[in-house]
Amino acid sequence: MSARTVRESERKIEVLDEMDVVVAGAGVSGCAAAASAARAGAKTILLERNGCLGGVATATLMANIGNRFLTGSGRQVIHGFGGELVERLVAQGAASPHWKSRDLPGVVIDSEKLKVVLIDVMYEAGVTVLTHALATQPIVNGDGVTGVFLESRSGRQALLARAVVDATGEADLAFRAGSTIKEQSVKGSASILFKLARVDLDRFVDFVLEDPEGFPAGVDWVKDAETFGRNWRERGVLFFPHVSGRHWRFMIEAVAQGKLEREIGPAGSLDAVGMYALRGRDCIVINSNFYRVQDLDVRTLSVSELHAQKMCYYVADFFIRHVPGFERAYVAHVGVDLGIRTSRQIAGRVTLSREMLRDAPAPTRFDDVIGVTPVQDTKRESGEFFKEFTTDIPFGALVPCGGPANLVNASAKSIDTEPRGLIRGMSGCMICGQAAGVAAALAAKRGVAVADVPTRDLQRALLRQHVNLGDASRIKALGLL
Numbered sequence: 001m002s003a004r005t006v007r008e009s010e011r012k013i014e015v016l017d018e019m020d021v022v023v024a025g026a027g028v029s030g031c032a033a034a035a036s037a038a039r040a041g042a043k044t045i046l047l048e049r050n051g052c053l054g055g056v057a058t059a060t061l062m063a064n065i066g067n068r069f070l071t072g073s074g075r076q077v078i079h080g081f082g083g084e085l086v087e088r089l090v091a092q093g094a095a096s097p098h099w100k101s102r103d104l105p106g107v108v109i110d111s112e113k114l115k116v117v118l119i120d121v122m123y124e125a126g127v128t129v130l131t132h133a134l135a136t137q138p139i140v141n142g143d144g145v146t147g148v149f150l151e152s153r154s155g156r157q158a159l160l161a162r163a164v165v166d167a168t169g170e171a172d173l174a175f176r177a178g179s180t181i182k183e184q185s186v187k188g189s190a191s192i193l194f195k196l197a198r199v200d201l202d203r204f205v206d207f208v209l210e211d212p213e214g215f216p217a218g219v220d221w222v223k224d225a226e227t228f229g230r231n232w233r234e235r236g237v238l239f240f241p242h243v244s245g246r247h248w249r250f251m252i253e254a255v256a257q258g259k260l261e262r263e264i265g266p267a268g269s270l271d272a273v274g275m276y277a278l279r280g281r282d283c284i285v286i287n288s289n290f291y292r293v294q295d296l297d298v299r300t301l302s303v304s305e306l307h308a309q310k311m312c313y314y315v316a317d318f319f320i321r322h323v324p325g326f327e328r329a330y331v332a333h334v335g336v337d338l339g340i341r342t343s344r345q346i347a348g349r350v351t352l353s354r355e356m357l358r359d360a361p362a363p364t365r366f367d368d369v370i371g372v373t374p375v376q377d378t379k380r381e382s383g384e385f386f387k388e389f390t391t392d393i394p395f396g397a398l399v400p401c402g403g404p405a406n407l408v409n410a411s412a413k414s415i416d417t418e419p420r421g422l423i424r425g426m427s428g429c430m431i432c433g434q435a436a437g438v439a440a441a442l443a444a445k446r447g448v449a450v451a452d453v454p455t456r457d458l459q460r461a462l463l464r465q466h467v468n469l470g471d472a473s474r475i476k477a478l479g480l481l
């Protein structure tokens with residue numbers, strides 16, 4: 001931070017519109033929030049600083065929704081907006097219809113198609129969407145927030161709203177509104193993904209299967225080479241686990257032979273490749289560069305973002321020159337946004353902790369449950385395993401302490417978890433986004449702060465939107481039947 005300052009002169013700002021709910025940020029969290037708020041009857045506007053919807057899932061090119069939808073036996077426990085989105089992608093040929101398998105740790109998607117599916121969802125729900133519209137500052141009045149200022153090609157304007165949903169991913173609005181932020185330091189990792197086209201995917205899969213012992217089994221989390229091959233042959237999904245290049249014999253040898261550098265400048269883990277593809281296309285999305293993000297300073301972020309775009313070409317060149325199946329490939333697309341895995345996190349009314357979600361002996365129940373997520377079983381040798389039971393996600397983790405009571409956080413990246421980002425995968429983001437949107441809509445309708453929306457009313461509204469809050473006995477115990 002520079003010590004020098006200048007004073008911005010006071011000026012009158014045009015009010016663009018008056019809404020029930022304003023949602024800032026159109027990643028999967030913000031889209032879930034906006035559609036759900038509108039479906040709950042709120043006049044809703046969604047602001048996005050980019051020119052497309054989807055956030056990390058599209059602008060960073062993250063083509064894999066972690067498959068937390070299923071328990072260990074493959075029972076689907078996440079429905080609501082997330083379940084609907086996956087089914088809409090399947091219907092558009094943008095995800096495999098065979099995604100409901102525990103052998104598939106991720107629902108691989110066509111990120112380009114996701115952009116247009118989200119447009120359809122927003123418009124069908126009646127959401128007004130503004131692109132290239134940056135929410136700069138919440139309008140704070142006493143203990144409440146009465147809207148946001150935004151900057152766009154129309155200049156600086158104000159949007160008045162009864163409730164504000166922060167879906168910026170980095171809790172930007174909560175931070176600026178004075179909500180309590182757990183740690184100011186960010187200490188996250190960040191990456192940009194890229195897409196190679198004209199890849200012979202069958203040839204590549206065969207090549208990987210030529211050395212089954214060298215397959216990175218159990219790393220984030222395909223069981224073994226056989227499962228990898230079966231996912232491709234039977235499910236039409238190429239899921240080469242995230243980070244696992246570093247454990248793949250071929251890549252380890254290539255690094256040892258000097259064919260690929262592991263680090264260049266600020267980029268690390270260039271060998272930590274993850275790859276995602278769908279049958280019927282000749283494209284593959286590669287995730288392979290890691291940047292340490294210490295803070296959200298625009299200068300360091302810009303250096304990393306531009307460096308990452310160049311590194312995508314460096315890694316692409318390695319594949320084209322050395323990996324069978326990639327001989328004729330070319331870079332078709334590089335993500336435009338450096339995706340930050342974890343960063344700013346609010347201090348919520350409730351904290352969700354690792355012990356509740358990993359290897360927990362029993363489910364954790366919260367009275368203010370707004371969704372459930374399967375408990376991970378990490379004690380098994382290889383592959384991603386889940387127990388049969390789920391743990392509750394509490395609404396309190398989305399509600400910031402301090403700051404205005406009618407601002408709520410929608411992104412699972414920045415809700416209150418210990419450690420941070422515990423349920424930051426897209427399925428967790430969509431659960432939190434949906435609850436934040438519905439809560440904001442109820443708050444606007446009743447003229448109360450989001451933090452004061454009666455829990456049972458919120459839960460009833462979520463049930464109406466097909467969110468899973470638990471089995472029939474649990475719903476009864478909550479008094480919701």
Ligand SMILES: Cc1cc2nc3c(=O)[nH]c(=O)nc-3n(C[C@H](O)[C@H](O)[C@H](O)COP(=O)(O)OP(=O)(O)OC[C@H]3O[C@@H](n4cnc5c(N)ncnc54)[C@H](O)[C@@H]3O)c2cc1C
Pocket residue numbers: 024025026027028029030047048049050053054055056057059060062064065066067106133134135136167168169172190191192242338339340341410411412413424425426427429
């Ligand atoms: C590199 C990487 C790899 C990942 N891998 C996986 C994976 O394999 N599987 C998985 O399930 N999850 C993965 N995740 C996590 C998951 O993708 C993200 O946590 C999730 O997509 C975040 O969604 P979001 O909507 O909360 O935030 P974002 O996607 O960050 O969306 C925030 C949106 O808000 C916009 N915005 C920000 N500030 C403003 C503002 N002031 N005004 C207006 N708009 C604004 C941004 O442009 C963006 O569109 C990964 C994340 C990263 C970064």
